[in-house]
Structure formats: C-alpha cells, structure tokens
Amino acid sequence: MNARRKFRREGEERRRQDLIDATLDSVAEHGLEGATVRIIALRAGVTAGLIRHYFPGKEDLLQEAYAALMGRMTEQAKAALLMEDASPRQRLAAFVTANLNAPIIDQRVFSLWATFIGRAGADPTLARAHREGYLGFRNEVEAVVAEVLAAERRKPDASELRHHAIAINAIIDGLWIEGCLAGEMFEPGELAAIGIKAIEAELGLAPE
C-alpha cells in the first residue's frame, strides 16, 4: 500500500512545453484565479512540486505562457503575408482571411487573450509586451497597404498611410472579437468577406 506513483522522465523542453500548455488550458477553463499550481500540474500529468523545478515561480510560468500564446497567434497570422508570387492585394486579402478564420478565431484563444490583457493596466511588463506586439502587427499592415496602393499607382503620404493602417487594424480586431464571441452567428468565411470588403472600401479600391 501507499505505493509511490510511477513516473517517466521527459526531456526538459518537452516538460516545459507541457506545463505551458497545461497553464493555458487551465487559465482558459478556470481563469487566472482558478489556475492554481495544483490544477496546472494535474492537467500536465505531474505533481505540483515539479513546476518549481522548471520555473522560478508561478508568475514566471504565467509570463512564459502568455508569450507563447502571443507567439503562436502572430506567427500564424504573419505567415499569410509571406506568400510569394501573389499581388499585394491578394496578400492583403490572404492576411485578413487568415486572421478571421480558425484557428485564430477561437473562443478559447480569445478568453486567454482577454484574461491576460486585462492585467495590462496593472502589470507594466504585460503592457509593454502587448504594445510591441500591437505595433509590430500594425507595421505589417502598413507595409502591405503601402504596396497595395503603390500597385494602384497612388502615392499616400505618411499620415494617410498611418490612418489606413489604424483603421484596417481596427476592422480586423473588431471582427475577430465578434467572431470569437459569437462565432455561430456567422457563416463560415462570412467575417473574412465582410472584412475584405470593408478594407477595400477604406482604401478606395474598386471591387474586383
């Protein structure tokens, strides 16, 4: 009786990833408050003490989990911009489509984003992490917009470009939220179509 639990030794990188994933799952399901070390460890299939073997403290685990979440989100979105041999306009459309469909449109991802970002007001570290991510995202948008307009032989000045980028960023973000929170109210692809049309209107492009 009282036999000690069997266990396997996983590689360090694997264990850290598992713990981070378990953290994200726990936060999504129970919120930051409910994501205790014991819950997280249970989900990862280990005991609570192990967390401290890989992370200096719970706070560090949360930080890394947030970074991982943002990394995955922006990575998937930016990939759409890298398409070779496609017109700027097609790349912009692909970017929007990528952002307004699964897996970016996802209630769990949104819950996580909201939970973490809610602390940006109190946690300067988090606030700066977001700021940088946001500016990076907006700069990507601005770059494609510049290409799109150049292909139409238009020469917007810097201020005009910035305004377009802000507006387009807002359109994508806003539709993303709507899709995440009320996904079943939209047909598949509907949000992307609305987004592309709205952006073309913003840029004054004739429908294709």
Next chain:
Amino acid sequence: MNARRKFRREGEERRRQDLIDATLDSVAEHGLEGATVRIIALRAGVTAGLIRHYFPGKEDLLQEAYAALMGRMTEQAKAALLMEDASPRQRLAAFVTANLNAPIIDQRVFSLWATFIGRAGADPTLARAHREGYLGFRNEVEAVVAEVLAAERRKPDASELRHHAIAINAIIDGLWIEGCLAGEMFEPGELAAIGIKAIEAELGLAPE
C-alpha cells in the same frame, strides 16, 4: 486600548454602491485574482465581514459589479443616438465620437471589460450577458445605418444592412481597443475622425 473602530451606518443603497465601486476598483487594479474580500472592503472603508451582510457571497458581488460596469458603458454610448433634430448622418457621427473618446476610451474600463469577458468562455451566465449587450448594440447601429442610407435614397436589403452593421461595429470596437491600450499614441479626436471616415467609406458616403 484596543478600542473598537468607530463607524457610521450608511443607507443600504449607498453601501451597496460603494461596495460595487470598490470591487471594480480592486479588479481593475489587482485583477480578479487579487480582488479579495479584504481588499475590496478596505477600499470601501469597511471591514470584510460587511460584504456578506449585503451580498450572499463574493461571486454575487462580482456579478453585480460586472452588470453595473456594462450598464454604465452602454448607457453613455446610447445617449448619443437620442439627439433630436439632427440628421441621421450627424447622429451616427455623434455616436462614433461618443464611443471613441473619454470616458468610454479608458484603460481602466478596458481592463475591467477584458478581465470579465475573459471568463465568458467558462461562465455561461457571463457569456449570455455579453451576447445580449452585443446584439443590442449592433441593432442600434443597424437602425441608424438604415436611416442614414434612407436619407440618401438608397434601399439596402436586410443582408446588406446586416453586413454594414457588423463591419461598423467592428470598426468601433477595434478603434476602442486601440485607444484604450495605446491612448497616448493618438491625438485627441483622431480616433473618432478615423472611425467616421472608415464608416463613411464602408457605407459609400461622399465626404462632406
């Protein structure tokens, strides 16, 4: 020594309001996890035990605080739509302007919104509360849009109207987020101007 603390008996409604306000302050400052009954009570200038005299439990206090927050936000926004003797287009612009300036654009309000909405995935009660608020908001938008287009002698069908409302809603939400999270990056009134221009483009209105 060890004298018992002096206190005053406030009216029931007043105390409940104070506790709700203290809850919102605490959540905004420390997050849901850090908003303990003791912190909340301290902020309200009472001792922790009193909370249970006015609310069945902490969970109920949080629910009421969220409801109060949403009520204040939508109330202020909708007020802009009620302007008498103004053209539909002016009312739409006023609505956008109201939503994209203080006090709606506010980091604290955003933090609260994000913190609470992050639990919508796990908490069905919260999810439904949001859904209703969102649909109400979008219906308001759709109604004004219909008026604006009617004034231009255009007859959009239901699907077109819905798409416009979704896009405009996204523009407002997206700009709201940008403003709340990076307010100092924008000139006063700049977001509202961007929003109005984007919406006019979406609706195909000629600039005034």
Next chain:
DNA sequence: AGGCTATTTATACACTTGCACAACAACGCC
C-alpha cells in the same frame, strides 16, 4: 549489473482565502 544523478514525488509549512458568528454600537423610536 550496479551505481550516479537529475527528475519527480510527496509531505510540510506559513500564509491567504471566503465565510460564519458573536459581540458591539449607531441610530430611530418611544
């Protein structure tokens, strides 16, 4: 096969949490 070592478990600890409850005192009423 047998030991070494780092990974993992298990237990303990100090502290915080939400909540229960009894004592107390502010205020209205007579």
Next chain:
DNA sequence: GGCGTTGTTGTGCAAGTGTATAAATAGCCT
C-alpha cells in the same frame, strides 16, 4: 434618556494557496 433593532466590527476557522525540501526512482553511463 433609555431601549431595541440591525448595521458593523472583530475573531476564528477550515480549506486552499505558493513554495521549500527531503525522500524516492527512472534512465544513462561504465
């Protein structure tokens, strides 16, 4: 002014928190 009601305080408690640390064992090296 005294009294009763009840809003309010203070204390206590069991459950749960993050963290520290010792004991155990899985897997590699020779």
